[in-house]
Amino acid sequence: MNKARLTKQNKIRLAVLLLIPFVLGGAVYTFLYLVPAFPCPVRHMTGFLCPGCGMSRALGEMVHLHFFKSILYNPLAVISAVLGIGFYVQEWFLFFGSRKRFMPTNKWVYIILGIIFLAYCILRNMPVFSFLSIA
Numbered sequence: 001m002n003k004a005r006l007t008k009q010n011k012i013r014l015a016v017l018l019l020i021p022f023v024l025g026g027a028v029y030t031f032l033y034l035v036p037a038f039p040c041p042v043r044h045m046t047g048f049l050c051p052g053c054g055m056s057r058a059l060g061e062m063v064h065l066h067f068f069k070s071i072l073y074n075p076l077a078v079i080s081a082v083l084g085i086g087f088y089v090q091e092w093f094l095f096f097g098s099r100k101r102f103m104p105t106n107k108w109v110y111i112i113l114g115i116i117f118l119a120y121c122i123l124r125n126m127p128v129f130s131f132l133s134i135a
């Protein structure tokens with residue numbers, strides 16, 4: 001991207017792209033190291049695991065590059081991180097003028113992912129699939 005094409009909208013986009021790692025890094029550091037762990041309100045009130053149960057532990061393991069342990073705590077955290085990083089990198093490519101998108105644009109991919117998230121939420125609360133309820 002040359003300087004002549006750096007419109008006000010692109011400047012805002014660049015600022016957001018540059019700020020995202022700092023904001024996310026600060027949030028991860030704050031929740032993992034500064035704020036004491038708190039129980040999941042869904043689990044506390046209902047006794048059932050929600051899709052997010054185990055996410056903070058999974059994130060903590062990801063930060064320490066223990067990806068297998070992270071998957072065991074909550075595979076949705078890993079899927080979400082991969083998607084988030086993919087979209088972030090794609091935004092940089094688009095910012096620098098690339099027209100090719102490498103992240104899926106088909107809505108069915110995300111509908112199926114939503115169904116997988118929902119199925120995981122249901123299955124991890126069933127005794128037969130107790131191996132999913134590590135959280």
Ligand SMILES: [Zn+2]
Pocket residue numbers: 040041042043049050051052053054
């Ligand atoms: Zn939960």
